[in-house]
Amino acid sequence: MASSGSEQSVTVDGHVIKLTNLDKVLYPSTGTTKADVIGYYAEIAAVMLPHLVDRAATRKRWPDGVGDGSHEPTVFFNKDLAKGTPDWVTRFKIAHRDHDNFYPVVDDLATLTWLGQLAALEIHVPQWRFGREGQVLPPDRLVLDLDPGEGVGLAECAEVARWAQEILTDIGHAPVPVTSGSKGIHLYAPLDGSLDSDQATEVARELARALEADHPDLVTATMKRAVRAGKVFLDWSQNNGAKTTVAPYSLRGRLRPTVAAPRTWAELAAPDLGQLEYAEVLRRVAAEPDPLAAMAGPTPTPTPTSGAEHTATVDRLTTYRSMRDPARTPEPVPATPPAGGAGDTFVIQEHHARRLHYDFRLEHDGVLVSWAVPKGPPTDTGDNRLAVQTEDHPLEYATFAGSIPKGEYGGGDVAIWDSGTYELHKWRDGKEVIVTLHGQPAGGLGGQQRSYALIHTGSGSGQAEKNWLLHLMTEKPAYGGQVVPFPDEVAPMLATPATPAEIEGSQDDYAYEMKWDGIRSVVYLAGRQVRLVSRSGRDDTAAYPDLVAALAGVKVQTAVLDAEIVVTDESGRPTFGLLQNRINLTRPGDIARAAATWPAQLMVFDLLEHDGRSLVGEPYERRRELLDALLPAPVGGRVQVPPIFDGDLEAALATSRALQLEGVVAKRHGSVYQPGRRAHTWRKIKLLASQEVVVGGWRPGQGRRDGSMGSVLVGVPEAGGLRYVGRVGSGFSGRALGVMDRLLADLGRSTSPFADVPREDARDAHWVEPTLVGEVTYTELTGPGRLRHPVWKGLRADKTPADVSWES
Structure with a gap:
């Protein structure tokens, strides 16, 4: 050229x-x-x-x-x-x-x-x-800049890069290295668009701090140049939106x-x-x-x-304008984009459209962020209401009342139910909004100050992605009559697989806890407010009202608990099959009936934040001491801190066998909590062979299962693909079959997601998008890596395919 x-x-x-x-x-x-x-x-x-x-x-x-x-x-x-x-x-x-x-x-x-x-x-x-x-x-990639200080070079950067690779891969962001052309190495990891730049920066910073804590002799996450000599500076700031x-x-x-x-x-x-x-x-x-x-x-x-x-x-009003013709509706339809701003207007409108509903609108970033509440704002703290997020509305809509012509979008009569100003306590886009409304003396709120929390359900696709819960909080939910915001989110720490033989020689270095047969939950407490968040980030608060009621009785200003949700059988043994009856329910009536039939228990095993102070850097023994002080006895009959076996692996394994649990988790004395990382200071020792799997297809049933699913074809992600590991047909209850039939019906695809399915298994298979995660038990792995005698334990709604890897 x-x-x-x-x-x-x-x-x-x-x-x-x-x-x-x-x-x-x-x-x-x-x-x-x-x-x-x-x-x-x-x-x-x-x-x-x-x-x-x-x-x-x-x-x-x-x-x-x-x-x-x-x-x-x-x-x-x-x-x-x-x-x-x-x-x-x-x-x-x-x-x-x-x-x-x-x-x-x-x-x-x-x-x-x-x-x-x-x-x-x-x-x-x-x-x-x-x-x-x-x-x-939103950012579509995470970048870490590994910059060698005086006295170190590219070899040391490569070593730190491999440590970072392990952490990033474990949390589902497999990185690719780039030699920078200068002195160091850049690591690029994919993001799915669910994080904004500030959140991505925080992920990178926590990762850098974790590596600094693990390898203080070689890694620093500190910006000061004076401390970089002899170390690799792990620069996390490249993820700032302005960088x-x-x-x-x-x-x-x-x-x-x-x-x-x-x-x-x-x-x-x-x-x-x-x-x-x-x-x-x-x-x-x-x-x-x-x-x-x-x-x-x-x-x-x-x-x-x-x-x-x-x-x-x-232009946040583009969708709003596309749905309205200003020549045909009296609604305000401004021609220019919103100018932004930080106003505090709220309005709740009674809307007699095809069905009566209430429009809950809060001024934010120059528009009215809006939710349709079919049953209206709750007036009781125990009554959560569905709120469906709709398109942003112009600020002028805050004073709109009138009749939208029939045949137009939203046709029907609109009246102002209440309006005024609000105090903002927390606004996390797409996740959580907490406000206190100050309405009119004769308004629908009765002239009373009301505090509401809007919580995104965090699940589903299509229309379900718009679903939130509107919760009325106690009038004075925290000390001094102020609304206490929830603590910052903490990604759960993960354990590394191990065998008893790998632990026995140093068993006195560990405390041992039961490996509960449930789903992981990080619990956030603020005053009497409660949030339950799964390992995958799904908000499970609405799904476990029995646990929420019990946790509301914990006397604390703020706290973050690491725990496991379980359901026990008649003998008191945690059973994952029974817990399946509580998973994936969304309708309040179904949730209430399931809570009465299969009440949940919360096994709390770590304390990560207490009254505004982060504890992740404290040693294991100190966190456990503070946890025992916070929860000295079971709360509400549902929340408890199980005992530990200090230095006695044999007793822990014997107890796990007696309770027919999966195994134990060994936690090293003096170890810190490493958010989002699969660390070697926590080791999981399984008694039963179990494996998380990804569902990639199903075969029709016969006999009593005629017209339904007979078995699922499952795999384990490997090297960028999905390795076929077998067909699972046993272990499904009638209820589980019904759930699987409904879920699989929406996931069909024309080609196999596996690379290596035997012809006899693929003969009459129906292929599906590999998004469902389940767990199976099995006796052994055969030569080609197939599960022998697999039995279905249940769906793992708390995990994504990116979380699945070989257990051993």
Whole structure:
């Protein structure tokens, strides 16, 4: 594309670009010219552009080259676009507090070539992308920057990277390494869009702190440069929405033309690991696939508005306008986007549409965030109401009352039931809102101050994703009459599998707890408020009203408990099969009947926060001491702290056998709590062979199961695929069969999700999307890795396929 001549014009993607000073040397140590740089970007574009598309690009330019190291070269760091930028370069506007910046998006080879002409050797991008309307989307990747301090190098970075890989893989974010082209290593891990930039930053920070706690001699998570000597600084701040990271396959402005190069984990283990230069990278991509391809964006395509200005702000009224014609409805339909703001208006409207319901609206970010409440706001603290989130409404709707014509969206009479202002105590988008309403003396709230919590159910898809619960809190739910917000969420710590033989030699170093046959739950207490959150992040509060009632009696300002929900049989033995009757229920009537028939127990085994103080850094014995003091006796007949077996593995295993439990968990004395990590300081020892599996298909039943599911085909995720491990037909109760029939009916697909199903098992199989997780027991694994005599224990609604791996 570019020659070694000093100047020429080229046509790229239909755009004429004038290239000048092509023979200028930009890397004196290697004689690399601007023509070489432009040529590199032309050859690497096919794999590089997918990592740039839809991302705001900031550029570091070395117009006179990087120099020879004898003096500091001239460097320009450009964020917004300068005058003279070609009009065909796609750009988006990001509105800052006191000004607007226009950022280019590098979505084609022409733009990449133009940047090469400007000697923009480095291209930096954030972890988020722009959406079609120019809105900033949630981050789609997590990035950790491993930066070696004085006295350490790339080998030490690779060692820390492997430690981070273990943690990230365990929590479902398998990373890919990138040698940065500078001194260290970047780790890229995929995100599913459920976290915002602040939440992703917090995940990265906690991971960095956990590694620092485990390896204080080599890892630091501290920003101060004075403490980095002899250590690898694990920089978690790259996930901040305002931060950027050098893009994969970008050149670096170093003395030599090195590249931020995606690598394989096998390469990271090589003793001669080093940074790669651009010629080496070109040879690699010609022969091997991009190791980071799975995290690349869509194939870049020219946008119809290329070169036009896009604004990176969400017009939150777009959906509202699309559903209304201002010529046909008296409702306010503003033509301009909301201006934002931090108002405190609330309104509850009585809406006589096809069915009577109440619209609960709170001013937030310049709009009225809205929920439809079919039965109206609850007036009793024990009565939770369904609230279905609807489209955002304009602020003008707060005073709207009138008749919407029949045939129009929401046709019917609207009256203001109550309105006024609210105090905001907590607002976590898509998860939880806590407010205190101050209405009118003659309003529907009776002139009383009322505190409400809106809690997203966190489950389902389609319409179910919009479902929340509206809960009336006690008038003075916490000390001083103030609403106490829930503590920050803590990801549960996980145990590593072990055998008794691996523990026996050092058994005095551990305390032993029973491995309860239930589902993991992290419990959040604030005053008399209660939240139950599963390991997968699902809010289970509404599903266990019997536990909520008992936990409300715990006398504490705030606390976070790590626990297991169980249901016991007539002999008092926890039975996962009985617990299945409580899982996946959503209708209040079904939940109430199940709670009466199969009452739940909560086995609490750790205390992670108490009255505003985090305890995750405290040793195991101290956390246990504080837990025993908080819960010295069973609460409400349902919440208890089971005893431990200190240093006596044999007694713990004997008790587990007597109770017919799965086994025990060994917890090392002095160990800290490591949120979200599968750590070796907790070891799980199983008495029964059990395995979590992913359902990928089913076969029809015969005889008494005719017309229903007869067996499920299951697998275990391995190396990016789903390995088939067998067919499970026994262990299903009549109720469990009905539940499986309903769930499987919505998951059908035409192809097998497995790579290796035997013909005899696939003969009459119906394939499904591999999203359901279950647990089975079995006698042994056969030669090809199949489960022998598997028995279904039940669904694991608290886990996702990403959580499943071989137990042994």
